[in-house]
Amino acid sequence: MADNETTGSLLQVRNLCVDHFDPHTGARLSVLRGVDLDFSPGQTMSLVGPSGCGKSIMARALLGLLPPGFNWQGEIHWRGERLTDPDTAAWRQVRGRGLGLILQEPQASLNPVLRVGHQIAETLRIHQGLDRAAAWNEAVQLLAETRVPDPQLSARKFPHQLSGGMRQRVLLAATLACNPELLIADEPTTALDVSVQKDILALIRGLCRDRNMALLFITHDLNLAPLLTEQVAFMSEGCIEQVVPAAELVLPALPRRTETAPAEAPAVLKATNLSVVYPGATRLAVAGVDLELRPGQAVGLLGESGCGKTSLGRALSQHIGLQDGSLTLAGEDCRASRGAQARAQRRRVQMLFQDPGGSLDPRQRVGAALREAAADQGPTNEQLLSEVGLDPALQKRYPHQLSGGQRQRVALARCLATSPDVLIADEPTSALDAEARNLVLSLLEGIMRQRGLALLLISHDLEGLQGICGQVNVMFDGLVVESLPVGTSFNPLHPYSRELVRALPRTLREDPALWVQETFLPRMETPTSGSGCPRQGNCRLQKPICGKELPPLKMVSNNHWLRCPEAEAEEPSHFIDT
Amino acid sequence: MLPWLTRRLAQSLLLIFILVSAVFFVVRLAPGDPLNQVVEEELGAGDRELIRQRLGLDGSLIEQYQRWLGSMLQGDLGTSLRQQRPVTEIIGEAMGPTLLLTLTAYGLQLILVIASALIMATRRGQPLDHAVQGIGLTFYSLPFFWLALMFVLLFSRQLGWFPAGGWESPDAAFLSVGERWLDRLHHLVLPAMTLALGAFMGPARYLRAGLDDVLAQDYILAARARGLSERRVLLRHGLRNALMPLITLLGMWLPNLLGGALVVEVVFGWPGMGRVTIEAIWARDYPVIMATTLLTGVAVVVGSTLADLLYRWADPRVRIPDLSESEGGAHDAS
Numbered sequence: 076m077a078d079n080e081t082t083g084s085l086l087q088v089r090n091l092c093v094d095h096f097d098p099h100t101g102a103r104l105s106v107l108r109g110v111d112l113d114f115s116p117g118q119t120m121s122l123v124g125p126s127g128c129g130k131s132i133m134a135r136a137l138l139g140l141l142p143p144g145f146n147w148q149g150e151i152h153w154r155g156e157r158l159t160d161p162d163t164a165a166w167r168q169v170r171g172r173g174l175g176l177i178l179q180e181p182q183a184s185l186n187p188v189l190r191v192g193h194q195i196a197e198t199l200r201i202h203q204g205l206d207r208a209a210a211w212n213e214a215v216q217l218l219a220e221t222r223v224p225d226p227q228l229s230a231r232k233f234p235h236q237l238s239g240g241m242r243q244r245v246l247l248a249a250t251l252a253c254n255p256e257l258l259i260a261d262e263p264t265t266a267l268d269v270s271v272q273k274d275i276l277a278l279i280r281g282l283c284r285d286r287n288m289a290l291l292f293i294t295h296d297l298n299l300a301p302l303l304t305e306q307v308a309f310m311s312e313g314c315i316e317q318v319v320p321a322a323e324l325v326l327p328a329l330p331r332r333t334e335t336a337p338a339e340a341p342a343v344l345k346a347t348n349l350s351v352v353y354p355g356a357t358r359l360a361v362a363g364v365d366l367e368l369r370p371g372q373a374v375g376l377l378g379e380s381g382c383g384k385t386s387l388g389r390a391l392s393q394h395i396g397l398q399d400g401s402l403t404l405a406g407e408d409c410r411a412s413r414g415a416q417a418r419a420q421r422r423r424v425q426m427l428f429q430d431p432g433g434s435l436d437p438r439q440r441v442g443a444a445l446r447e448a449a450a451d452q453g454p455t456n457e458q459l460l461s462e463v464g465l466d467p468a469l470q471k472r473y474p475h476q477l478s479g480g481q482r483q484r485v486a487l488a489r490c491l492a493t494s495p496d497v498l499i500a501d502e503p504t505s506a507l508d509a510e511a512r513n514l515v516l517s518l519l520e521g522i523m524r525q526r527g528l529a530l531l532l533i534s535h536d537l538e539g540l541q542g543i544c545g546q547v548n549v550m551f552d553g554l555v556v557e558s559l560p561v562g563t564s565f566n567p568l569h570p571y572s573r574e575l576v577r578a579l580p581r582t583l584r585e586d587p588a589l590w591v592q593e594t595f596l597p598r599m600e601t602p603t604s605g606s607g608c609p610r611q612g613n614c615r616l617q618k619p620i621c622g623k624e625l626p627p628l629k630m631v632s633n634n635h636w637l638r639c640p641e642a643e644a645e646e647p648s649h650f651i652d653t
Numbered sequence: 654m655l656p657w658l659t660r661r662l663a664q665s666l667l668l669i670f671i672l673v674s675a676v677f678f679v680v681r682l683a684p685g686d687p688l689n690q691v692v693e694e695e696l697g698a699g700d701r702e703l704i705r706q707r708l709g710l711d712g713s714l715i716e717q718y719q720r721w722l723g724s725m726l727q728g729d730l731g732t733s734l735r736q737q738r739p740v741t742e743i744i745g746e747a748m749g750p751t752l753l754l755t756l757t758a759y760g761l762q763l764i765l766v767i768a769s770a771l772i773m774a775t776r777r778g779q780p781l782d783h784a785v786q787g788i789g790l791t792f793y794s795l796p797f798f799w800l801a802l803m804f805v806l807l808f809s810r811q812l813g814w815f816p817a818g819g820w821e822s823p824d825a826a827f828l829s830v831g832e833r834w835l836d837r838l839h840h841l842v843l844p845a846m847t848l849a850l851g852a853f854m855g856p857a858r859y860l861r862a863g864l865d866d867v868l869a870q871d872y873i874l875a876a877r878a879r880g881l882s883e884r885r886v887l888l889r890h891g892l893r894n895a896l897m898p899l900i901t902l903l904g905m906w907l908p909n910l911l912g913g914a915l916v917v918e919v920v921f922g923w924p925g926m927g928r929v930t931i932e933a934i935w936a937r938d939y940p941v942i943m944a945t946t947l948l949t950g951v952a953v954v955v956g957s958t959l960a961d962l963l964y965r966w967a968d969p970r971v972r973i974p975d976l977s978e979s980e981g982g983a984h985d986a987s
Contacts, residue, residue: 140877143777162883171880183871186890187970188897197889198879233969246875253879 083155085173085257085289086137088112091149093129093136093313098144099476106132106145108313114257119283119290121300121321124310126479126508130293133310134259138174139166171202175255179262181242185234191245192218192230198252217248222278239380240271244278251282257289258282264299268379268535273578276302295508298326298580326581342367343529344391344424344497349400351386351553360386362553363400365628368497368529373520375544375561376533377575383553384533388499391531392424393417405496422450425490429502431482435474441485442470448492459488463518480511484518491522498523501533516542537579541565546634549575552609555628558636568631568642570614608639616641658962665958672950677721680943681714730947731940735933740944743929748911750820751925754918755910757841758848765853766899767892770860774868775887789854801847801920808843815843818922844921848914856902863895870894897967904960908952 093107106129114120122130136147139161151158153169160166178184186194195214199205205213211230218226221244234242243263250258260279264272280303283290292303300307301321308318344367351361361383368374378384389395391402393409402409404420412420428434435444445456457467463484474482483503490498500519504512520543523530534540540547541561549557549572557569567573576582607622608614614621618641628638637643705711712720724731730740769785776782792800809817816822820840821833828836867873868891876890877883911926918927926945933941965972 135874138878140874167880167882169880170878174878176875176878178871178875180871184875186872186876186894188893188968189890197885198881201882201885202880233973235970236973249875249879 083115084113084152085116085118085154086112086114087150087152087155088137089150089152091133091136091147091151093132093141093145093147095142095145106313107136107147109149110313110315112308112315114289114291116256117283117287117289118306119292119304120306120308120318121292121294121304122308122310122315123294123297123300125510126295128310129313130295130310131261134176134261134291134293137259138170138176140170171198171253173256175250175253175258177243177246177250177258177260177263179265181239181246181266182234184246185242185249187234190231190233191237191249195230195245195249195252198249202253214248214252217251218245220251220282221245221248223248238271239267240275243267243271243275247275247278247282251286255288257291259291259293261293262295263292265295269537269575269578270379273583279303296580297324297509298584300324301326301584302580326584340369340371342369343405344368345403346391347401349387349390349402350398351383351390351395352398353386359383359398359553361390364550364553364555366391366531366548368531370496370527370529371524373523373530373532373544375540375547376531376550377535377537377540377547377572378533378550379535379575382550384550385501386553387550388426388501388531388533391497392426392499393421394426422493423495424497424499425493425495427483427487427490427498427500427503430506431479431486432474432506434486435482435489437474439473440470441472441474441477444485444489445470445492448489450493453492453494459492460485462491462522463488464514478511479507480514483507483511483515487515487518487522491526495528497529497531499531499533502535503532504539505534505536512539519543537565537575538581554609554625554638555636556610556638558628558634560634568635568637569639570616570642571610657965661958661961665954668954669951672954673722673725673947674718676943676946676950677718678714680939680946681717730944733933733938733941735936735938735941740940743941744926744944744948747924747926747929750923751918751927752910753820753837754841754844754848754923754925755914758845758914759906759910761845761849762853762856765849766857766860767896769853769857770864770895771887771892773857773861774864777865786854789857792850793852793854795851797847797851797914797916798920800851801844801917804843804847805920816840817843818920820923820925844914844917844923847917847921856899859902860895860899863898864891867891867895897964900964900967901960903963904956904958905953907956907959908949911948911952 089111091107091110091112092105094103094105096102097104110133122133124130132141132145135141136145137151139158141147141161153173156165158166158169185191192211192214195217196205196207196210199210199213200207203210203213215226215230218230223229223241223244229237229241229245234245237245258279263279264275267275276299279290279292282288283303290304292300294300297307301324305321306318307321307324309316346364346366349361349364349366350359352359364387366374366387376384376387386395390397393402397410404423407420409417409420439447441460442456445459449456449459454462456470460467460469465481465484465488469477469481469485474485477485483506487503498519503519504515507515516539519530519532522528523543530543532540532544537547544561546558546560547565548555549559549567549569551571557567557572559565559567559572565576567576607625609625611617611621616639621641626638626640628636629640629643631637631643702711711717721731728741730744732738733740733743736743769789772785773782795803805817808814816839820837822828822836822840868887873886873890876886881890914925915927915931917923918925919931922928926948929941930945932938933945
């Protein structure tokens with residue numbers, strides 16, 4: 076036993092099987108089929124697999140927190156001691172002091188009605204027996220360790236007052252309050268922007284090193300695995316198939332664009348100086364954007380949360396009103412149209428949303444959803460479903476009986492049911508795992524070419540955009556800061572675009588030096604003055620002029636537009652060669 | 654906070670004014686002359702006019718309305734036609750027994766609601782869950798008057814444990830203060846039990862659905878993963894969040910607290926607001942009907958205002974503006 080304390084195994088799992096009772100079919104479904112796993116102190120391992128393969132259930136089984144209706148068998152040993160009953164104090168001790176868990180959705184993982192400091196202090200009081208004042212001070216210390224700015228003040232905030240990245244740091248601090256020896260991070264950055272993801276991953280990596288904490292990093296994104304862990308375990312259908320050293324890992328090739336953009340066609344949807352402001356808001360959500368979408372071509376819109384890319388998509392599809400600017404669809408002025416004409420125009424511009432679980436009515440069968448959208452003369456359900464590569468028999472199913480990827484393809488089929496001219500896809504792949512993501516992207520590209528659709532692909536995923544789009548617009552704070560062609564390479568000049576590229580997992584792996592400092596300041600510290608460049612105060616090229624006036628979008632080379640006079644002279648960096 | 658509060662209170666006052674006017678016109682525009690309730694048909698025209706003036710029933714409708722508003726502002730609710738006493742006096746006498754009954758009953762009900770919801774949410778599908786639901790739904794589906802009669806039959810007639818009616822014994826005037834209150838509590842048991850048991854299952858099922866929702870949230874999983882005890886997870890993280898939708902429901906209880914329990918008060922002969930209302934309706938005692946209607950209406954307005962205030966206090970997301978919108982960080986959930 077004493078031997079185990081220092082050198083021996085931390086966690087030993089033998090033949091772990093989990094099944095659960097399916098109330099629809101009455102059958103027992105196997106989720107995990109004999110998993111073996113060993114962790115020694117400080118060991119780091121990634122667990123990679125498609126959604127539904129049992130990754131998260133395994134994490135919950137280790138913690139003894141399986142959802143109701145799930146049963147497990149097998150052996151779980153913690154420090155040589157066998158854990159049997161999840162309800163016993165012994166297993167709760169392990170949860171409190173041995174194993175820590177952080178989850179995917181930082182907004183959902185914190186109690187909304189308690190100050191974040193209390194949620195950390197609560198754990199300290201219970202597990203370390205500190206009194207109120209001492210626990211609070213220690214909570215502030217932990218917030219400082221997870222690099223939350225102004226920890227004294229932040230501890231007094233409620234979760235909804237913090238950004239997603241900050242919430243994830245708070246959750247990490249609350250988990251560290253247990254002083255865990257093995258941290259289980261279940262997709263901790265899937266819901267975050269790439270720049271925030273990079274900082275959180277760097278933080279987790281640093282904490283594991285400083286505290287000699289073992290790490291089980293669960294992800295569906297193979298690119299992230301080698302950044303954090305020494306080993307990568309591949310999981311599929313409830314089994315761990317192989318474990319390889321991360322250094323030997325070969326990452327899948329980037330998607331390649333197969334052909335160059337066709338000759339210039341007239342724009343089908345054209346927006347000029349488009350602006351959107353929400354009632355009661357002081358800032359413009361979209362602050363004067365020019366955009367042209369042409370048949371058979373895809374334009375990318377790259378940006379992080381809150382940059383206005385979703386608002387722009389909704390304004391283009393006429394689901395929110397415009398503050399200023401003009402919008403024409405095949406020459407018709409959209410702002411002037413009312414009633415039946417406006418509804419007809421809406422049918423021609425369809426939107427594909429991020430979360431197919433939310434955009435499909437849970438009580439409507441697939442077939443009914445498609446029929447409702449299709450015109451009388453429109454395509455049949457069978458045609459629509461086979462166009463998106465689904466079995467027509469699926470039209471009898473309800474959305475919850477489909478996988479995430481299938482749901483998104485049904486949502487796509489519903490968009491196509493109105494035979495639109497324009498498709499606006501708003502983060503269509505960010506809720507999907509890698510396999511489903513690639514499928515949906517290639518489907519989008521094929522349908523775009525076949526139907527001659529004009530496609531606007533809104534995403535924070537640069538690599539996804541690169542595979543389809545001829546031109547990519549980078550958006551920040553309601554403005555397009557750079558618009559550049561994607562050919563054989565992607566060479567942005569704007570400092571913000573470059574930071575986005577630098578935060579990509581692929582770039583980070585190639586150049587570990589980029590991990591060293593956090594390039595992005597937390598945005599709550601960004602000074603906001605009414606005029607000037609929105610990046611001022613957060614930019615390495617800053618000059619006094621940046622605070623005075625907003626630079627215009629200027630053409631610097633063929634089809635390459637840039638809103639930063641300082642960056643014009645910079646050398647192209649060839650960050651990503653495709 | 655303050656501008657919000659001012660706006661909310663101004664809204665409430667406006668609502669109460671509209672309510673006062675509506676009550677006046679609805680009752681006065683109803684067919685029938687209220688004077689006929691107090692005087693004999695064959696009374697001479699001169700005497701009729703005299704009494705009409707004394708009761709404030711003379712002049713045009715607008716003049717009557719102005720007088721009614723004026724006296725309302727001075728806290729004068731008029732004189733009961735039947736009892737020839739100020740309405741405020743009648744309501745003042747009934748309010749004490751009503752508050753004693755309704756506060757006890759609703760306090761008891763709240764305890765039953767929380768306890769049974771916790772049992773149903775944590776013992777889902779187990780015998781205890783079925784037992785609580787079975788008992789609760791049986792009481793819930795029985796009408797109050799029948800439940801009241803059964804309680805009287807069982808606990809009063811058969812077992813003789815509690816008195817069958819009234820709110821104190823006939824000899825109460827001869828008892829000391831302490832004994833007198835004990836006597837009242839003794840009388841209180843059956844009506845309070847009827848009210849609490851007959852109604853708790855509705856809000857309890859509502860709360861259980863809320864608990865089910867909350868307990869499936871990630872922050873509950875995260876709290877358990879930090880090794881917090883099940884009791885703490887349930888009460889501090891689960892119940893606190895699940896209780897919030899119940900606040901709106903509590904606001905709607907206030908009118909019942911002041912308005913009394915019509916059926917139960919009548920069955921048990923409890924001298925409260927409910928009985929006053931029923932008797933006034935039988936006797937077409939307009940001033941009393943108007944006063945009790947008004948009181949219930951004002952209670953609705955005040956109750957919902959209080960519920961809003963309480964909700965803001967309990968839910969920081971409403972109280973403190975959301976800053977994360979402008980900060981960014983997580984993807985817009987579209």
